[in-house]
Amino acid sequence: MALPASDLSKQPDNRTTTDLGAVLPMTAEVKDGHLFVGGVDMVELAHEQGTALYVMDEADLRHRMSTYLQAFRSRYENSDVIYASKAFLNKEVVRIVEQEGLCLDVSGGGELACARSVDFPAQRVFVHGNNKTPQELREAISAGVGRIVVDSRIELARVSEIAGELGVVQPIYMRITPGVEADTHEYIRTGCEDSKFGFTMLNDFAFTCVADVLATPHVRLAGLHCHIGSQIFALHSFREAVQVMIELMARIKQEYDYEIEELDMGGGLGVAYIAEHTPSSIDEFAACTVDAVKDYCAEYKVALPRLLVEPGRSLVANAGLTLYTVGILKTLPNVRKYVAIDGGMSDNIRTALYHADYEPTIANKADQPRTEIVTLCGKHCESGDAVVVDMPLQHPDLGDIVAVFGTGAYCQTMASNYNGQPRPAIVFVKDGQARVTTRRETYDDIYSRDV
Numbered sequence: 001m002a003l004p005a006s007d008l009s010k011q012p013d014n015r016t017t018t019d020l021g022a023v024l025p026m027t028a029e030v031k032d033g034h035l036f037v038g039g040v041d042m043v044e045l046a047h048e049q050g051t052a053l054y055v056m057d058e059a060d061l062r063h064r065m066s067t068y069l070q071a072f073r074s075r076y077e078n079s080d081v082i083y084a085s086k087a088f089l090n091k092e093v094v095r096i097v098e099q100e101g102l103c104l105d106v107s108g109g110g111e112l113a114c115a116r117s118v119d120f121p122a123q124r125v126f127v128h129g130n131n132k133t134p135q136e137l138r139e140a141i142s143a144g145v146g147r148i149v150v151d152s153r154i155e156l157a158r159v160s161e162i163a164g165e166l167g168v169v170q171p172i173y174m175r176i177t178p179g180v181e182a183d184t185h186e187y188i189r190t191g192c193e194d195s196k197f198g199f200t201m202l203n204d205f206a207f208t209c210v211a212d213v214l215a216t217p218h219v220r221l222a223g224l225h226c227h228i229g230s231q232i233f234a235l236h237s238f239r240e241a242v243q244v245m246i247e248l249m250a251r252i253k254q255e256y257d258y259e260i261e262e263l264d265m266g267g268g269l270g271v272a273y274i275a276e277h278t279p280s281s282i283d284e285f286a287a288c289t290v291d292a293v294k295d296y297c298a299e300y301k302v303a304l305p306r307l308l309v310e311p312g313r314s315l316v317a318n319a320g321l322t323l324y325t326v327g328i329l330k331t332l333p334n335v336r337k338y339v340a341i342d343g344g345m346s347d348n349i350r351t352a353l354y355h356a357d358y359e360p361t362i363a364n365k366a367d368q369p370r371t372e373i374v375t376l377c378g379k380h381c382e383s384g385d386a387v388v389v390d391m392p393l394q395h396p397d398l399g400d401i402v403a404v405f406g407t408g409a410y411c412q413t414m415a416s417n418y419n420g421q422p423r424p425a426i427v428f429v430k431d432g433q434a435r436v437t438t439r440r441e442t443y444d445d446i447y448s449r450d451v
Contacts, residue, residue, distance in 0.1 A: 001028065003336075003375065003383065003384055003386055003389055004355060004389065006335060006336045006375075006390055007390055008334065010255065010373050010390055011373070012369075012370055012371045012372055012373055012392040012393055013275075013370060013392050014369040014370065014371060015369065015370055016030070016366070016367055016368065016369055016370070017030055017035060017361040017366040017367070018366075019275070020275045020361075020405065021272070021275055021281070021319065022271075022272035022275075022276075022277070022278075022279075022318065023272050023273065023274065023275055023359045023405045023406055024318070024320060024405060025038075025057035025060045025082060025319055025320070025321060025405070026057060026059060026060035026063060026211050026217060026319070027039065027057050027059050027060060027429075028057070030366045030367050031379060031394060033364065033365060033366060033367045033368070034363060034364055034366055035361060035364075035366040035403055037057050037321065037429055037436070038056060038057050038058060038386060038428075038429030038430045038431065038432070038433075039429070039430075039431055039432035039433075040060060040429040040432060040433070040434045042055070042138065042321075042323060042363040042401065042403055043257050043363050043401050044288045044366055045152050045242075045323070045362045045427065045429070045434055046146045046207055046323045046325065046363070046401045047401075048253075049399040049402070049425055049427060049434075049436070049440075050200075050323050050425070050440065051323050051324050051325045051341075051342050051343070051424075052323065052328040052341070052343030052347050052424040053147075053322065053323040053424050053427060054320060054321075054322055054347070054407070054411070054412050054424050054425065054426045054427070054438075055162060055321050055322070055323060055409075055426075055427050055429060056088075056120070056316070056319055056408060056426065056427070056428045056429070056437075057319045057320070057321075057429060057430075057431035058096070058319075058322050058378050058429065059258045059431075060318070061093075061096065061315065061316060061319040061408075062096065062100060063112075064282065064314070064315045064316075064319065065073070065081070065083070065096070065097070065100040065102055065158070065315060066100060067282050067283070068081045068102075068282055068286075068309075068311055068315070069081050069100070069101060069102065071283045071285075071286035072280050072286045072289075072290065072307070072309065073243055075286060075287065075290040076290045076293070076294075076304075076307050078304070078305075078306045078307065079290075079306070079307040079308065079309075080102075080103050080306070080307075080308045081102045081103065081308070081309055081310075081311065082102065082103040082104065082105045082126055082187050082308055082309065082311075083097045083102045083103070083104055083105060083310075083312065083315060084105045084267050084310045084311060084312030084313075085097075085104055085105055085106055085107075085111050085114070085115075085310070085312070086105070086107050086111070086410075086413055087312030087315070087316050087317070087408075087410055087413065088312075088314060088320065088408055088409055088410075088412055088413060089111060089114055089412075089413055090114070090231075090412075090426055090437055090438045091114060091117060091118050091437070091438075092428060092437035092438075093274075093316075093437075094114060094115055094118050094120050094427075095118055097120070097126075098118075098120055098121070102124075102172050103125070103126060103308075104120055104124060104125050104126070104311050105125075105126045105128055105310050105312075106126070106127055106128065107127075107128045107129045107255050108129050108132065108136055109133070109135065109136040109139050109140075109395075110364065111337040112125065112127065112136070112139060112140055112145070113139075115141060116402065122143045122144040122148040123145075124130070124145065124146055125143070125145040125147075126145070126146060126147045126148075126149060126173075126264075126310075126398045127140045127145050127147070127148045128175075129147060129149075129151070129445060130151045130152075130197050130198075131151075132148075132151075132155060132158075134158055134162065134337055135268045137158055137159055137162050138162050138166075139160070141162050141163055141166055141170050142166060142169065146170065146171065146181070147171050147173055147222060147223070147262075148170060148171075148172050148173070149173045149174075149175050149264075150172045150173065150174055150213075150219075150224050151175050151198055151199075152169050152199070153209060153445075156172075156212065156213060156216055156219070156265060157216070159172060159218075159219055160216045160217055160218045160219050163205040163218035163219060164217060165197065168218070169218055169219065169220050170218065170219050170220070171219075171220050171222040172213070172219050172220065172221060173222060173223045173262070173264060173419070174198075174199055174206070174210070174213060174221065174224055174225065174373055175197060175198035175199065175200055175225045176198055176201065176206050176211070176224055176225065176227045176244075176245065176248065176366075177197060177198040177199065177200045177201060177206070177226070177228065178201060178228065178240075178241045178244040178245060179197050179200075179201050179202075179244065180228045180237055180240050180241045180244065180330065182308075186302045189275065191355040196355040197227070200225070201244070201248075201418075205247070207248065207252070207255075208318075210252055210256060211256065211259075214256060214258060218228060221258070221260070222261060222262050222405075223260055223261060223262025223263055223264060223306070223308075224248065224249065224260055224262075224264070225263075225264040225266065225306065226241055226244075226245055226264070226266055226289040227264060227265075227268065228241050228266065228268060228311070229264030229268050229272070230267070230312075230313060231268070231270045231313065232268045232269065232270050233270040233277075233278075233279050233280065235284065235285065235288040238265065238268070238285070238288055238289055238292065239288055239289075239291075239292040240288065241265065241421055242265060242292035242293055242296055242361075243292065243296050244265075245263060245265070246293065246296035246297055246299075246300050246302055247296070247300055249263070249300070249302050250300035250302050251299065251392050253302065254266040257327060258446060259303060260302075261305055261306060262304060262307075262308065263293065263305040263306070263307055263308070264307050264308040264309070264310065265289055265293075265307070265308070265309050265310075266309065267309060267310040267311045267313070267314070268313075268314055269282070269285045269301035269313070269314040270314070271313055271314050271317040271318055271406065271409075272318065272406070273317075273356065273357050273358055273359070273406045274357045274358070274359055274391075275359060275406060275425055279314075282311075285314075288305070289309065290307070292305055293305075312426055313409040313410070316408035316409045317406050317407075317408045317409035318405070318406055319406065319408045320406070320407050320408020320409070320411070320412075321403050321404060321405050321406070321407055322343065322347060322387075322403070322404045322407040322411065322424070323363065323401055323402070323403055324341035324342055324343050324376070324387075324401070324402045324404070325341065325342050325380070325400070325402075326339055326340070326341060326396050326397065326398055326400040326401075326402060327340050327341065327342055327398070327400065328340035328398075329396060329397075329398065335361065336375055336390070337372060337373065337374045337375065338374070338375055338377045339374045339375065339376050339377070339393070339396045339402070340376075340377050340378070340379065340431070341376050341377070341379070341387065341402055342379060342387045343378055343379070343387065343421075343424070344377065344378015344379050344380045344386070344387060345378050345380050345382060345384075345386075345418065346378070346380060346415060346416050346417065346418045346419070346421040347411060347412075347413050347415050347417075347421075347423065348387050348404070348407055348411040348415075349411075349416070350380070350410055350411065350414070351387055351388070351389065351417075352384045352385060352386070355389070357387050357388075357389075357391070358387065358390060358404050358405060358406055358407065359388075359391065359404075359405050359406065360376060360387075360388045360402055360403065360405070361393070361394065361402070361403050361405070362393060362394040362400045362401065362402055362403075363400075363401040363402065364398060364400055364401050365394040365395075365400070365402045366403075368394045368395075369394070369401045370392035370393050370394050371392070371394065371395060372392070372393055372394070372395055372396070373390055373391065373392060374388075374390075374391065374392075374393045374396065375388065375390055375391075375394075375406070376387050376388040376393075376402060379419070379421075380418055380419050381419060382422070388403055388404060412424075412426060417441075417446050420443070420446060422440060422441035422442060422443065422445065423441040424440060424441075425439055425440035426438035
C-alpha cells in the first residue's frame with residue numbers, strides 16, 4: 001500500500017485556522033497565535049497530556065445532540081434520535097448520550113458492555129450487526145434491550161430460541177436493504193443490493209420473509225430499519241429510501257394485515273472534512289426525512305409510525321480533533337514534503353483505508369497562513385501510513401503541535417496497536433477545563449493478555 005501520487009500543481013491556500021469554517025469544532029478560536037478549543041490551549045494540553053491525543057469539544061457534542069432532538073421532535077413529535085456508538089465510544093460519551101435524552105445504537109457485545117457498565121437504560125438500546133453471535137444475542141436479550149435489529153432468517157431463529165429459553169418476547173426490527181445507491185465511498189455504502197447487511201428487496205425476498213417473522217414465536221416485529229450508507233451529501237437519497245420503506249409498510253398492512261409501528265431510517269448525514277465541503281445541516285436532514293415520511297404515509301395510506309434516525313458521524317466528527325507532535329521533516333524536491341508525526345494509521349486508519357481528507361493546522365502557529373503543501377505521515381512501517389495527504393499547512397518546525405480537525409468519528413473506535421503503538425488518551429474540553437475520560441494506553445496494557 002502506498003500513497004496516491006502527489007499533485008504537484010496543488011497550491012497553498014494561505015488560509016489561517018479560523019478560515020476553515022464548518023471543519024472546526026464549535027468553540028475553536030485563536031488566541032495569541034495558539035489554537036484554543038473549549039477554552040483550553042491545545043498547545044499546553046498537548047504538552048501536559050502527550051501526543052497523539054484525541055480531543056473532544058463537549059459543548060459542540062452536546063449542541064449537536066440537542067439540535068438533532070429539536071430538529072426532529074419539533075416536526076414529528078413521535079420521534080427519537082439514536083446515537084450510533086460505532087462512530088466514537090467510551091463511557092463518558094454514553095453518559096452524555098443519556099443526559100441529552102438520546103437512545104443508543106450498539107453493534108456487538110463490546111459496545112453493549114460499555115453501555116451496561118454505566119447503567120445506560122437497556123430499553124433505549126438498539127442492537128445491530130450482521131453476524132451477532134449467540135452469546136452476544138443472549139447478553140442483549142438478558143439485559144432487556146429495547147430492540148434487536150435482525151439481519152437474516154438465521155438470526156431470527158437464534159433470537160427466537162434464546163428469547164424462548166429466557167421466557168421473554170423480544171421486540172425486533174427487520175433490517176431492509178432498500179436498493180438505494182447513495183453517492184458515497186463504496187466501503188461505506190450499505191443500502192445497495194450487493195450488501196452483506198439486511199434482507200434484500202430483490203425478488204421480493206424481504207417481503208416474503210415478513211411472513212416468517214410474523215410466524216416466529218418469542219419475537220415481536222416492532223418495526224423496520226434501513227441504512228443506505230455514510231457521509232452522504234445528497235438528501236434525495238434519504239427521500240428515496242423513505243419511499244421504499246413506506247411502500248413496503250403498506251404492502252405488509254395489505255397482505256399480512258399487520259401494521260408496522262416503528263420506522264428507523266438509519267443515519268449517514270455527511271460532514272465537512274475539508275473547508276470546501278458543504279454538507280446539509282441537521283435541520284435540513286430532519287426536514288427532508290420528516291417531510292418524506294409524512295408525504296409517503298399519506299400517499300400509501302399508512303399510519304404515521306414512530307420515526308427514528310441513527311446519527312453517528314454527524315454528531316462527533318467535527319466535535320473531535322487529534323493533536324500530534326512533529327518529529328521528522330523530509331523534503332523530496334518535486335515529489336513531496338513529509339512532516340512525520342507521532343501517530344498515524346494506528347490512531348486514524350481512514351486516510352489509508354478510504355483516502356480520506358482532513359484539514360490540519362499548527363496549533364502553536366494558528367494565526368499564520370498555511371503556506372506549504374505537506375503530507376502528515378505517520379510513524380508506522382507502511383508506505384501508505386499518512387493522516388493528511390498533500391494539504392496546506394503553516395511552515396513546520398520540529399516540535400510543533402499539529403491539530404487535525406474532523407477526527408471525532410471512526411478514528412478512536414478503529415484504532416489499533418500496530419507496531420506496538422499505545423492508543424491515545426481521550427480528553428474532553430469544556431469551559432476552560434480539560435478532563436481525561438480515557439487514559440493513554442501503556443505497553444503493559446497492550447501485552448497484558450499474553451500468556
